Amino acid sequence: MNRPIRTLSVGCLILFVALMLNLTYVQFFKASWYNDRADNRRVTEEAYAQQRGDILVGKKAIATSKPSDDKYEWQRTYPGGKKYAPITGFMSYSYGQTGIERSQDSVLSGQDNKLFTNRLVDLVTNSEPAGGNVELTIDPKVQDAAYEGLTALGEDVQAATVAIEPKTGRILAMASTPTYNPSKLATHDFGAASKSFNNLSKDEDEPLLNRSIQTALPPGSTFKLVTAAAAIEKLGMDGDSKVYGGASLDLPGTTTDLPNLNGTSCGGEQITLTRALEVSCNTAFGQLGMDLSDEDMRAQAEAFGFGQHYLDDIGPQAKSRYPTNDGKDKQARAAIGQQDVIATPLQMAMVSAGIANGGEVMKPYLVDRVTSSSLDVIDQGKPTTIDNQPAISRDTAEILTQMMVSVVDNGTAEVASIPGVSVAGKTGTAQSSKERAPYAWFTSFAPAENPSIAVAVMVQKSGTERSEIAGGRLGGPIAKAMMEAAIS
Amino acid sequence: MSGFTPASSMPVFVHRSRRGAELVLMILALAVGIGAYAAVGLGVQEKVPVDIVGYGTWLVALLVAAHIGVRLLAPYADPVLLPLVAMLNGFGLAVIHRLDLAAGASESDAFARQQLIWMSLGVVLFLITLFVVPDHRMLQRFTYTAGLGAVVMLILPMLPIIGKTINGARIWINLGPVSFQPGEVAKVLLVVCFAGYLAVHRDALALAGRRFVGIDLPRGRDLGPLLMMWVISLAILVLQRDLGSSLLFYGLFVVTLYVATERKGWIVVGGLLFAGGVFAAISLFSHVRVRVLTWLNPFDYYPDPVNGTSSGQLVEGLFGMAWGGMIGRGFGSGEPWRVPYANSDFIIPAIGEELGLTALLALLLCYGLIVERGLRTAIVARDDFGKLLSVGLATSVALQTFVVVGGVTGLIPLTGLTTPFLSYGGSSLVANWVIVALLLRVSDQSRRPLPTAPSDEDLAAEETQIVKLDKGAMNK
Numbered sequence: 001m002n003r004p005i006r007t008l009s010v011g012c013l014i015l016f017v018a019l020m021l022n023l024t025y026v027q028f029f030k031a032s033w034y035n036d037r038a039d040n041r042r043v044t045e046e047a048y049a050q051q052r053g054d055i056l057v058g059k060k061a062i063a064t065s066k067p068s069d070d071k072y073e074w075q076r077t078y079p080g081g082k083k084y085a086p087i088t089g090f091m092s093y094s095y096g097q098t099g100i101e102r103s104q105d106s107v108l109s110g111q112d113n114k115l116f117t118n119r120l121v122d123l124v125t126n127s128e129p130a131g132g133n134v135e136l137t138i139d140p141k142v143q144d145a146a147y148e149g150l151t152a153l154g155e156d157v158q159a160a161t162v163a164i165e166p167k168t169g170r171i172l173a174m175a176s177t178p179t180y181n182p183s184k185l186a187t188h189d190f191g192a193a194s195k196s197f198n199n200l201s202k203d204e205d206e207p208l209l210n211r212s213i214q215t216a217l218p219p220g221s222t223f224k225l226v227t228a229a230a231a232i233e234k235l236g237m238d239g240d241s242k243v244y245g246g247a248s249l250d251l252p253g254t255t256t257d258l259p260n261l262n263g264t265s266c267g268g269e270q271i272t273l274t275r276a277l278e279v280s281c282n283t284a285f286g287q288l289g290m291d292l293s294d295e296d297m298r299a300q301a302e303a304f305g306f307g308q309h310y311l312d313d314i315g316p317q318a319k320s321r322y323p324t325n326d327g328k329d330k331q332a333r334a335a336i337g338q339q340d341v342i343a344t345p346l347q348m349a350m351v352s353a354g355i356a357n358g359g360e361v362m363k364p365y366l367v368d369r370v371t372s373s374s375l376d377v378i379d380q381g382k383p384t385t386i387d388n389q390p391a392i393s394r395d396t397a398e399i400l401t402q403m404m405v406s407v408v409d410n411g412t413a414e415v416a417s418i419p420g421v422s423v424a425g426k427t428g429t430a431q432s433s434k435e436r437a438p439y440a441w442f443t444s445f446a447p448a449e450n451p452s453i454a455v456a457v458m459v460q461k462s463g464t465e466r467s468e469i470a471g472g473r474l475g476g477p478i479a480k481a482m483m484e485a486a487i488s
Numbered sequence: 489m490s491g492f493t494p495a496s497s498m499p500v501f502v503h504r505s506r507r508g509a510e511l512v513l514m515i516l517a518l519a520v521g522i523g524a525y526a527a528v529g530l531g532v533q534e535k536v537p538v539d540i541v542g543y544g545t546w547l548v549a550l551l552v553a554a555h556i557g558v559r560l561l562a563p564y565a566d567p568v569l570l571p572l573v574a575m576l577n578g579f580g581l582a583v584i585h586r587l588d589l590a591a592g593a594s595e596s597d598a599f600a601r602q603q604l605i606w607m608s609l610g611v612v613l614f615l616i617t618l619f620v621v622p623d624h625r626m627l628q629r630f631t632y633t634a635g636l637g638a639v640v641m642l643i644l645p646m647l648p649i650i651g652k653t654i655n656g657a658r659i660w661i662n663l664g665p666v667s668f669q670p671g672e673v674a675k676v677l678l679v680v681c682f683a684g685y686l687a688v689h690r691d692a693l694a695l696a697g698r699r700f701v702g703i704d705l706p707r708g709r710d711l712g713p714l715l716m717m718w719v720i721s722l723a724i725l726v727l728q729r730d731l732g733s734s735l736l737f738y739g740l741f742v743v744t745l746y747v748a749t750e751r752k753g754w755i756v757v758g759g760l761l762f763a764g765g766v767f768a769a770i771s772l773f774s775h776v777r778v779r780v781l782t783w784l785n786p787f788d789y790y791p792d793p794v795n796g797t798s799s800g801q802l803v804e805g806l807f808g809m810a811w812g813g814m815i816g817r818g819f820g821s822g823e824p825w826r827v828p829y830a831n832s833d834f835i836i837p838a839i840g841e842e843l844g845l846t847a848l849l850a851l852l853l854c855y856g857l858i859v860e861r862g863l864r865t866a867i868v869a870r871d872d873f874g875k876l877l878s879v880g881l882a883t884s885v886a887l888q889t890f891v892v893v894g895g896v897t898g899l900i901p902l903t904g905l906t907t908p909f910l911s912y913g914g915s916s917l918v919a920n921w922v923i924v925a926l927l928l929r930v931s932d933q934s935r936r937p938l939p940t941a942p943s944d945e946d947l948a949a950e951e952t953q954i955v956k957l958d959k960g961a962m963n964k
Contacts, residue, residue, distance in 0.1 A: 001875050002867050004747045008879065009863045015890045016856045020849055022899040027809050027845040034810030039791050042811050042823050 048093050049073050052108040053131035053373065055080075055088050055100050057138045063088045063101065068188065076186040082179040083147040086160075086210035087136065087314070087366070090182035093190055095197050099210070100134060100366070103314050107132040107370050107378075114370060114378045130373035137170035137368045137381065139163075142453065145485040146175040149457075149478030153177070158460035160211035161475075162345045163482050166353040166451045168383035169362030171311075173455075173482060174346075178207040205461075213311065216318040216342040217460060220430030221280040222441045223337025225351055225400065228277060230300035231288045232396045237273055239403050245271035249283040251329035258286045258332055261429070274403045278411030280427060282336050289335020290328045297335065298322045303391035304361055305350045306343065310386050313366035320347035337430055348428075349456035350386075352443045355404070356424070356451035359390035359397040405448045413444065415476035418484055422448040425479065427472040437461065442475025446483040453486035455479040503935035506567035507559050513571030514555050521547055521578020528586040531819030531842075537585075546604065547578055550611045561618040562932035569861050569931070572854050573909050573924050577607055577917070579851075580910035583831075583839055590825040599831050599912045606914035610921030617925035624929045628873045631684030638677035639720055641670035645728060656775065657904060658728045669915035671733050676919055676926070678737060679744075679880035686748035687873040694749040729775055732891050732905035738762065739887045740880055747879045748872075783901035801828050805837030805896050809848075816844030831912040833904055836896050852893070855908070859886040865931040874930045881923045 026034075035043050049072040055063035062080025067073065076091045078084070089099020097105060106112035110119065110131040122130070146161045153159055156178075163173040184196040200208050209215060231237045245266035249258040259282065260266060266281035276284035289297065301322035302308070309317050320343040325331045333339040346364060354361035363386045370379035392400070404424030407413045413425035428441030440462070445454035457475035522544045529537035537543070551574045558565055585600035621627060627634075644661050645651040652660040652667060660667045686693070726734065742758035769776040782789050782799040786806070789799035804826045812822065824830045824838035831838070840848050862882025869875040888908055895902040906916040 001747055001750060001872065004750050005863055005866050005875070005879060008743060008747060008883070009860065012859050012863070012883075012886045013856070015886060016852055016859075018899065019890060019893050019897070020852055022894070022897050023809070023840070023845060023848050023852070026806060026897055027813055027840060027848070031810040031813050034807050037807075039787075040807050040811075042807050042826065045823075 044093070045072070047105075047109060048091070050109060051130055052076065052091070053110070053133040055104075055108070056133055056135045057084070057140050057143070060140065062136075063091075063182075070188055072188055075188060076183075078182040078186070081183070082181055083143065083175065084138075085179045085182045086176040086212065087138065087174050088182060089314075090180075090185040092185045092193055092197065093188075094194060095185065098208070100136070100314055104134045104367065104370075107134055110373075112370075115372055118372045118374070132373065132378060133371045133375075134367055135369040135371065136366055137165075137172065138174070138366070139172040139486060141485040141488075142173040142482050143175065145481040146173040146478065147177075149481050150175050150177040152478075153459065153474065154463050156205065157462045158205055158211065159458060159462070159474075160215065160345045160460075161455065161457040161478060161482070162212045162349040163453050163455045163486065164349045164353045164362075164364055166356035166362065166445060166454045169353070169364045170368070170381075170383075171364050171366045172453060172486060174210070174212050174366070176209065176211040178203070178205045180207045210314075211458065211460065212345045213314065213317045214344070215458070215460065216320050216344045216347075217439050217458065218339075218341055218430035218432070219337040219343040219348055220428035220439065220441055221282075221337060222348050222351070222426050222428035222443045222456070223341060223343065224277060224280065224285045224335070224428075225355065225404070225426055225443070226301050226304060227285045227288055227292075227297070227335045228273065228403065229304075229355070229392045229396060229400060230292050230297055231273065232399055233300065233392055234292055234296050235288075238399050239272060239274040239406075241273050242270045243273050243276050243281075243284040244287040245269060245276060245281055246283050249286045249332065251286075251332055252290075253327055254329045256329075258282055258329075258336075274406050277403045277426070278407050280412050285336050286332035289331045289333075292331075292335070294325050294331050294334075297331070298324070300391070301341075303387065303389070304354050305347055305386055308386075310350070311346060311364045311366065317346075318342075318344055320344050337428060345456045345458040347456075348441065348443045348458070349454050352424075352426075352445045352456065353451075353454035354391045355397050355400045356445040356448075356454050357397075358394045359392040361386045361391045401448050404444070408444070412472050413442070413476060415472045416442070416444050416480040416483070418446065418480060418487070421446055421483075421487060423480075423483065424448045424451075425476070427476070440474040442472065442479050444479045444483065446487060453483050455482050502937045503564055505563045505935075507555075507563060510558070510567035510570060511555060513568065514551055514574060517571045517575035517578060518544075518548055518551060520575050521582065524579050524582035525585060528582050528589070528819045531821065532586060532589045533820075543604075546608075547581075550608055551578075554611050554614060557615040557618055558928060561615075561622075562928050564935040564937075565928035565932040566861050566865060566935070569858060569924055569927060572858050572861075573920070576851070576854060576909035577610075580835065580907075580912075581607065583835060583910070584912050586819055586842070587824060587831045587835075587838060589820075590823075590830075602914070603912050603917070606917045607921075609914070610918045613918055614921040614925040617922050618929060621926070621929055624874055624877060624926065624933060625871060627680050627877070627926075628684045628687060631681055631688075634677040634684065635681035638674040638681060641674035641677065642720075642728075644670045655904075657730045659730045659733070666914065669913070671728075671730065672915040672919035675733070675736065675740075675884055676881075676922055679740060679877065679884060679923075682741060682744040683873055683876035683880050686744055687871075687876055690748040690872065693745075694751060726769070726773070730904065731776065731779065732888075732895075732903035735891055735903060736884065736887050736905065738765075740883055743883045744876055744880050747866075748876055779901045779903065783898065786898065801834060802896070802898065802902055804828075805834050806898060808837045808841035809845075809897070812841040812844045814845050816840070816842045816847065818842060832906055833892060833911065834896055835907050835911045836893050839910075851910070852889075855885065855889045858882070859889075861931075862927050865927055865934060868934040869930055870934055874933060878927055878930045881927050884923065885920075 051065045051074045054061040062084040063078050065074040066077050068075035078088055080088055087099055089101040091097045091101045108131045115132050142163050150159050160176040165172055180200050185193050187193050245268050247260055247265040251258055266279050266284060267275055306320045306322045323340045325334045330339050334341050350361055363384045365381045368381050369377055371377050401424050404426055405422050408417050408423045408425045412427045416423050416425045423444055423446040425444030430439040432439055440459040443456040445451045457478045459474045526536050526540055529535055581600055581603055584603050588598040588600050645658050650661045652662050654660050659669050659671050661670055746754045770780055778797050786799040786803050789797050790803040819842050822841040824841055827834045827837055859882050862878055866875045866878040869878060885908055888905055891903055892905040892907050894900040906913040908920045
């Protein structure tokens with residue numbers, strides 16, 4: 001009977017090998033599939049019940065984990081509140097994470113490979129693994145000014161603003177209204193969290209949106225900075241070059257004309273380019289858009305960052321774009337920031353920052369440093385340019401800066417002038433549709449000779465009368481307050 | 489003549505008793521058991537359990553008693569088996585203790601405490617078995633008694649008053665304060681019955697009979713009693729809704745039959761019958777169909793049950809094992825309380841979650857070794873009954889491990905069985921200790937040196953005696 005016993009032992013061996021292979025499959029090869037499932041409560045609750053690292057602005061935590069006496073042990077709270085909600089995002093049990101909570105999750109939860117040695121130490125010393133901290137580039141004074149400015153516009157306002165340090169790309173402020181209280185979504189009272197979330201998602205003003213990066217709208221006249229840059233670069237112009245300044249521009253191939261906003265001329269048939277920018281002359285820039293090729297215009301826009309995502313530290317983001325325009329009429333309208341051109345506030349801040357930094361557009365970033373729980377610096381954000389080529393030459397940047405200073409000193413952006421500081425700026429008012437009020441834009445930087453801050457403000461919807469909406473009046477004071485906060 | 493050596497004086501291979509090796513392995517097994525218990529305390533409560541000395545002493549006393557019992561009662565028994573089961577049992581106790589802590593059980597109703605009592609009973613029965621069965625061949629006398637006993641054991645839970653249904657399976661009986669699964673005892677009795685019957689009838693089964701389509705069919709009268717046995721067991725099991733045991737008994741039957749007759753045809757016939765049975769069971773019984781469906785698409789029934797069917801236990805177990813990964817989360821850092829019945833059927837996922845793939849592979853190796861030692865005992869056994877008995881016992885461990893581990897890891901549909909020696913469950917633990925005692929008994933008989941026949945010189949040295957027989961004696 002020994003032969004069948006030997007056969008039997010081979011059979012048993014096969015059974016055990018099958019068990020071992022299957023276990024290896026479940027626990028090794030398919031493990032991440034199981035772990036990534038949304039219905040895997042082990043993983044979601046662990047993430048939820050963990051002491052996550054802090055999100056810091058300066059020395060102050062705007063998001064932190066506090067001990068709680070329920071089974072989740074730690075409660076995520078947001079001392080930064082509504083002011084910082086578009087940046088921090090929230091961390092909820094049922095609705096996942098957004099903002100920095102999401103984009104920096106691996107660091108905050110301590111799972112990131114950068115924190116590997118810390119994890120190893122935690123393992124050896126058998127202490128709870130602690131998450132790393134994320135320090136933001138935000139300047140709290142500028143952020144305060146931004147948030148106060150936006151909320152001062154009143155209830156029922158959709159607006160956003162971004163400020164960048166032109167030399168480095170550090171984001172100094174990022175605010176969006178309406179906003180929300182992230183602590184209400186992070187609460188362990190899941191019923192209350194769910195009620196808050198449903199109310200926020202139903203709200204037609206979309207308070208959960210971070211408009212500074214997630215909303216791309218026609219930039220209107222602020223886009224004339226890009227057109228002017230292309231005209232100086234490609235057509236060899238300068239601030240004194242003569243451009244068409246008539247009351248209306250005939251658009252070839254159409255029965256419509258492109259008029260100026262107030263229906264009058266910009267101060268003569270022929271005006272200087274500086275004058276055209278001062279008064280935000282539609283006919284002048286429409287004509288320049290037709291004189292330039294569509295390719296040159298798009299190349300110029302993309303050199304400033306259109307068509308790409310440049311901010312890696314937070315998401316999701318809307319893409320700014322300058323689409324193909326077939327036909328001179330469309331080129332003319334695109335050149336004044338209408339047609340299908342759209343941009344986020346971040347993008348328009350990058351345009352100003354690029355001009356302010358002598359033509360080099362720095363890659364914007366929000367995460368300054370990543371530190372371990374024991375405050376060792378794990379990672380340090382470094383300034384880089386978005387491209388090897390500058391967007392415009394240093395000379396072009398200087399000419400544009402002079403022109404923008406003139407816009408503040410003698411033109412539409414006067415509201416942003418700061419005594420004793422030369423400010424460069426540009427307003428914008430973009431038509432959306434006949435039914436709804438136009439979008440108001442404002443972008444600026446200061447001090448013009450050595451810029452330390454570039455700002456873009458976008459007001460998507462406000463309670464203001466249609467006729468009252470002009471970029472300068474709504475966005476200007478906010479930009480001014482932010483610049484003052486940065487300079488002082 | 490000078491170069492010729494008579495066969496009788498050739499050096500015969502004599503097994504060494506290897507009790508020293510067993511002792512060393514026992515110390516390692518105790519280190520695992522007591523170490524795991526301490527690790528549970530450190531991991532969950534951040535301190536060595538306060539009762540570690542008392543617990544450790546009791547475990548040492550039990551296992552030393554088992555070792556001494558083997559030294560006295562079965563000195564030539566296999567030296568690896570006892571340490572292996574000691575390790576599994578001790579480790580299982582630590583894991584059950586950990587699950588008690590997770591469930592917040594108090595001292596008095598803790599499963600680990602009860603399991604320790606069952607283990608003590610198991611070791612006592614282990615020693616009693618070795619003592620009352622000095623030679624396994626005496627069990628052959630009880631072939632039919634064992635068969636009858638198995639049937640009675642299987643019927644017991646069906647009886648009113650003492651029978652008890654737990655989780656849909658009517659496999660329990662109430663004995664005052666304790667519940668008992670007589671099916672576990674039936675398992676051992678059936679192995680004895682199969683081995684005894686087949687040892688006698690193997691020639692008839694293998695040789696007599698008609699050949700039909702290339703397969704040698706045995707005569708009905710040889711097969712009759714066995715088939716009846718099998719049908720009765722299966723019928724009872726289907727009525728009791730215990731799929732795991734049903735699978736185990738059937739597997740035991742086919743394997744023992746194959747080994748006894750040395751005919752592969754039995755595997756073929758057995759496989760076909762099995763396939764037919766599975767098909768019939770799936771189409772006839774909804775509780776079987778549900779098991780297959782939840783096995784194929786576990787996530788269709790998770791997290792919300794569909795028509796009262798949930799795969800939560802299986803899926804939570806898989807999540808736990810995946811979460812544990814290669815090295816596990818460590819004692820106290822997992823969430824094994826998410827899996828219902830983690831301390832019995834689902835102890836494998838609980839271990840996988842906290843100690844990882846590494847621990848599970850090590851445990852499977854231990855089970856593999858138990859089976860291997862059992863089959864090795866069958867190979868060296870000197871009699872047919874001994875061979876068949878150890879084949880049956882080793883196969884029962886192999887099949888039970890495969891059915892339960894395969895079930896909870898999603899390899900095969902889930903059927904309820906305990907993991908031998910690891911899971912909480914008194915009946916199973918006691919029965920398995922008896923299985924080990926029987927394996928050691930067969931192995932002792934097989935490895936013991938043969939009694940030496942007196943040599944020619946010895947005989948020559950004897951004085952010749954003339955025995956005078958009287959007439960009365962011759963005419964008797």
